[in-house]
Amino acid sequence: MSKIIVVTSGKGGVGKTTTSASIATGLALRGHKTVVIDFDVGLRNLDLIMNCERRVVYDFVNVINGEAALSQALIKDKHSDKLFILPASQTRDKDALTQEGVEKVLNELSKTFDYIVCDSPAGIEHGALMALYFADEAVVVTNPEVSSVRDSDRILGIIHSKSKRAAMGLEPIKEHLLLTRYSPERVKRGEMLSVQDVEEILSIPLLGVIPESQSVLTASNQGVPVIHDEISDAGQAYLDAVARLLGESKEHRFLDLPKKGFFKRMFGGTA
Amino acid sequence: MRFWDYFRTSKPSTASMAKERLQIIVAHERGSHAQPDYLPKLQQELLDVISKYVQINRDDVQVQLDRNDSCAVLELNITLPE
Numbered sequence: 001m002s003k004i005i006v007v008t009s010g011k012g013g014v015g016k017t018t019t020s021a022s023i024a025t026g027l028a029l030r031g032h033k034t035v036v037i038d039f040d041v042g043l044r045n046l047d048l049i050m051n052c053e054r055r056v057v058y059d060f061v062n063v064i065n066g067e068a069a070l071s072q073a074l075i076k077d078k079h080s081d082k083l084f085i086l087p088a089s090q091t092r093d094k095d096a097l098t099q100e101g102v103e104k105v106l107n108e109l110s111k112t113f114d115y116i117v118c119d120s121p122a123g124i125e126h127g128a129l130m131a132l133y134f135a136d137e138a139v140v141v142t143n144p145e146v147s148s149v150r151d152s153d154r155i156l157g158i159i160h161s162k163s164k165r166a167a168m169g170l171e172p173i174k175e176h177l178l179l180t181r182y183s184p185e186r187v188k189r190g191e192m193l194s195v196q197d198v199e200e201i202l203s204i205p206l207l208g209v210i211p212e213s214q215s216v217l218t219a220s221n222q223g224v225p226v227i228h229d230e231i232s233d234a235g236q237a238y239l240d241a242v243a244r245l246l247g248e249s250k251e252h253r254f255l256d257l258p259k260k261g262f263f264k265r266m267f268g269g270t271a
Numbered sequence: 272m273r274f275w276d277y278f279r280t281s282k283p284s285t286a287s288m289a290k291e292r293l294q295i296i297v298a299h300e301r302g303s304h305a306q307p308d309y310l311p312k313l314q315q316e317l318l319d320v321i322s323k324y325v326q327i328n329r330d331d332v333q334v335q336l337d338r339n340d341s342c343a344v345l346e347l348n349i350t351l352p353e
Contacts, residue, residue: 145289146289146292146293150296152298153297153300154300157301188285189284190286190287191286192286197286199292
């Protein structure tokens, strides 16, 4: 039996696809057979972030409609033989994802995979509901900013009321907060909500804090999930988050400003 | 540092404004989403029935649904005029 993890947020542009790519890659790097599914039908992007856009032949909707076998639609990742991508359809609309169809595909995937990561579209419409409906765990991606926090709270309400686990009265979905684009410098200046502020408002356990980092854009330019960039702070923060997802306890890093050394203090420079 | 702070006009940080606004809106929205969609309509229809017999204001009918673990209680509070 595999574990189904939805990466969701309500608001768009907060880093769901970046996070899905990195978490799925991280799970595979740790030896777990993982598949990451793009639920954003009509606006697929996971294929770009994972650099497999030119290898897409069949997609999720083709499999649901029986136009292709699952094995034909799954794309093997270039870096890890334990990771597969199931791309979204670019031409259909989100209603093509029927609940029965999604369930059938997830059931088939769970026979061979340890983890199924569902990359949710933004919003609270059908596509987002389908992405979270069958989930066992949810990673709620949030920016330290008012509209993102409010939308995260909204999506948490939907997880509580409209998921399969809620509908069937099963044990609730395990929720994780992933705070992205965090800038300790701006928090210190009182310009940005702190981790504690967001934790207090959303009151769900913190999975990780991904610092605002230039490496995220560099990684997406190249189509290499940022978790592969082990030198960057964002890459390390994702590695830590994956370890915590697997049950390890790791201290949170990158929450404070790096201490400036003597030379930096004397001669400036951006630390 | 502390010494110089004394001379600064103490403005609340924008982050604390954000937090305060969020706490209010999130609390409000959590409350309203917990209610089923039919409550306003139920309230309106009750009002229509009662106003056939008694002159009554919209605010005089309160409908509230409280959920406990095992059961839900629909509470009607109707204030009739003197």
